[in-house]
Amino acid sequence: MDERQALNAFAALSQETRLRLVRILVTAGPDGLTAGTLATEVGASSSNLSFHTKELEHAGLIQSRREGRSTIYSAAFPALTNLIEFLMKDCCGGRPEICTPAVAALAACCSPTEATTHG
Amino acid sequence: MDERQALNAFAALSQETRLRLVRILVTAGPDGLTAGTLATEVGASSSNLSFHTKELEHAGLIQSRREGRSTIYSAAFPALTNLIEFLMKDCCGGRPEICTPAVAALAACCSPTEATTHG
């Protein structure tokens, strides 16, 4: 992830419809959702949804695949990881306690319990 | 952190000068840097730097304090944490392995060695 990619990613996330789309796809998981479902969820026309998904795909935040008549979009999880890493790189500045809460917050999001991963 | 705050934050980060400012301040740590130093670092005029720092401060990503003739800016680390948490909330979708790499990446940024877990 370089500066240009990060700028594209943040620009993509700075628009209401697109931020909603990404969060919906992040929640949906790797299986993704069809363009039609996404359009309904965010209340966008087909042309408007296509415009925004194109922006997100160009930014590398989502990916698409074709299944029959439908286009299915899903979140690009590694890209999201890289974006977070880029933003917080060298955040410590000699003081690990400064950015450790960020790690804890993200960890809590992914693994509420540390014994069983069945959730 | 609600949707409006997240949109403002991502919009603030989607501009080259501002993204550089945030990363410089993230690296600099809580002590921060003066407006003059930041202007030199990113190659911006005083008016331009003021415009961008105002945007970042309004987005809650940085904070300012006055020391003599200088304004000193520093990163708002909790806001950055909240932004990451907002974006990745419920990212698992029943599959923790999907977003665990994000946690590992962020953790690696803050603690290159795991000798001491208490920081």
Added chain:
DNA sequence: TCTATTTATCAATAAGTGTTGAGATATTGA
């Protein structure tokens, strides 16, 4: 007070972005 220093505000211009609706493209089944 006067001057140098540092930062912020303002207005004008230039550049970029989102929305809309019509129409095009691709797929499926008869």
Added chain:
DNA sequence: TCAATATCTCAACACTTATTGATAAATAGA
């Protein structure tokens, strides 16, 4: 082929945002 479905492309318009240079405000020291 024809029709229905699902999605995408295109161009015009309105809206937002970044940059620039001049100027204003606040501070420190003499």
